[in-house]
Amino acid sequence: MLDQNLKTQLQTYLQNLKTPVELVKFVDDSAKSTELNELVEQITQLSPLITSTAGEGKNERVPSMLIRSVQNNTEIRFAGVPLGHEFTSLVLALLHSGGHPMKIDADLIEQVRQLEGQYQFETYVSLSCQNCPDVIQALNMMAAINPNITNVMIDGALFQPEVDERKIMAVPSVFLNGKSFAQGRISLKEILKKVDSNAAKREAKALGNKPPFDLLVVGGGPAGASSAIYSARKGIRTGIVAERFGGQVMDTMAIENFISVKATDGPKLVSGLEQHVRDYDVDIMDSQRAKRINRDEHNGLIEVELENGALLHSKTLMLATGARWREMNVPGEQEYRGKGVAYCPHCDGPLFKGKPVAVIGGGNSGIEAAIDLAGLVSHVTVLEFDTKLRADEVLVRKAKSMPNIDIIVNAQTTEVTGNGEKVTGLNFTDRVSGETQHVELAGIFVQIGLVPNTEFLKGTVDLTNRGEIIVGANGETSLPGVFAAGDVTNVPYKQIIIAMGSGANAALGAFDYLIRLPVEDKQEQAA
Incomplete structure (x- = not known):
């Protein structure tokens, strides 16, 4: 699971633990559970302050792990195997649960500590999303500070039925107490503004002085x-x-x-x-x-x-x-933004695994996106308004060599279509013939400049x-x-x-x- 170099680095970090940390694992006999079980066991061996136990619970996601501060009784959860971009989130969750100081302002820590009520956050991510760790780490810090706050990172690719039921088509997607709370990158300060009604006024007064x-x-x-x-x-x-x-x-x-x-x-x-x-x-x-x-x-x-x-x-x-990011400014784009219309293939691409998608734009960013997505989705259709692609030749050759990428030039996207809940396709006009054509799609990635x-x-x-x-x-x-x-x-x-x-x-x-x-x-x- 973790190579020797990574284990050595992690062991060095875990020397900063000051109080005991308990890992509770919820696993079965699946392959991902085996991975998580191995990860938990490896972490446990790296510090005498970390112990692990098998958990039970009918409502627990499997596989998942719970990080509990023995001293403060705070809980942080990871549903899935927190590797990729989220490995740093896991390391920080261990350190903060074990009493290692957080690198945030003391006044923010106190603001989180003073929050009243119960806050149960659920955050859906993809492990290839570079924006997701910031959100996970902000919410995890809140959970490590205040026992009334919990957060669970959920790998959307591993819990696809939940993703489908909640109609999640972009990450990170945050739910609070079962209701949609935020989508996309959101900072700790922004989270506090949403849950603490007086935060914005206090902040404005402090800035004005x-x-x-x-x-x-x-x-x-x-x-x-x-x-x-x-x-x-x-x-x-x-x-x-x-x-x-x-x-x-x-x-x-x-x-x-x-x-x-x-x-x-x-x-x-x-x-x-x-x-x-x-x-x-x-x-x-x-x-x-x-x-x-x-x-x-x-x-x-x-x-x-x-x-x-x-x-x-x-x-x-x-x-x-x-x-x-420049938008297409066509009917349906705003209606289905975050419901199939996306602007970050690295973040949202895994949510469309095995499904057909389109990339709008034939520049470097568009062709790079098509190449990246081709390894995940069933098919990529690239639509370029101009008579030719504007990407570097090395990228164009790579895209053309991939069997599940089709490139259409002289294509003017005119409408995003959907069923009211998510994208089902798009319409475009052939700028040479003038004919309108329709493409059935699950997702549309817009890459047409800034x-x-x-x-x-x-x-x-x-x-x-x-x-x-x-x-x-x-x-x-x-x-x-x-x-x-x-x-x-x-x-x-x-x-x-x-x-x-x-x-x-x-x-x-x-x-x-x-x-x-x-x-x-x-x-x-x-x-």
Whole structure:
């Protein structure tokens, strides 16, 4: 189950346990139960503070395991074999149940501890989903803090009848006390906002009391992280406002063109980015979304209003809000979003095992998605609007060599069809003949590029006709003191390494702007 190298690493981690942990396994004679049983036995052998026992219970999922803190009587469950991306979740659940400190703010820990009532979370995942561990780990920490909170990770591929009954077609999908609670990535702060009605008001008040920044970065992707690091290294007061740290990179799996790093993946790169930023004196305000910006004529500062009502102020502003997946904007897309219409093949692909799917888009992301999905699903139909595929030739050759991938060019998707509960197919128009055709499908993966996140900026800075922020050589925008970097700008190529470089460049531009402010302006802004 675990190779020797992994067991050695795990044994080192488990030396951090401070209190006893009990593993309760619910197994039968199935192959997956044998795997789970072997995993539990291997873990038990790695620490004298861990014991295991066989559990009984008619309502227990099989195979599953329960991690119980003997001291605090808290429970965390895993239904399935928590390997793949969820192995880290398992390790953290063991450590936190055994008294190892959590790397979250003390005020969040206390907020979780003070929650009243019973909270039974069920979270459906796929082990290949890079977004799911963040949600599992957030809920597991809540369960390790408060005995009234439980969470069970459920491998959707292993418990398909539950997935079908609850009509789950995207992961992670979270249920609370039997009712749908959230779908997709959600942070600990966002979870608390939903279960603690006063959390948002308290947070907005605390944010509004912060003194002005020298540089405030809006966005936590590669460009935002790079901007914050370069700014903080100059010794000026720096803050980051981000809906989620990492942005679109968190949804990227294989990264092979990040110079000096032969191969990595999005979550791993983002983890390194965040840790690098936290090495500096940067005020990170995550789970926050900017609503508008304007210049306060009273003090000359730039004002950023967040969606929770909080107002932040800064002498300079860095816009690094990145981009999001472009939608098809056809009838049925929104109705069946999360019910067959998906945007992350790595996350949701396993839910369509053995079923026919379509990929919309013939660029690199579309063809990569088709190749990945072909190993899981029964058939992949690639629909490309253009006369030819735009992906790299090596990817095109690979896709064409796979027997269960069909590629259709000159195809304009016109409608997503379904039965009211889930996707059943799509309609497209042949742009040469004009004929309308229908394809029977279980899932549709949209991979047609990105849209800049600039809706909240209209009327404040100059944008291109595609909504990108127009920047100068130093990252400056049309509004003095406001800079921009990364995929949200009109730079011609959208690449991680280019975003990082533009973030550094724009941060230096912002610093140059700051030091050239007249002395009287500095005094007025400090007043």
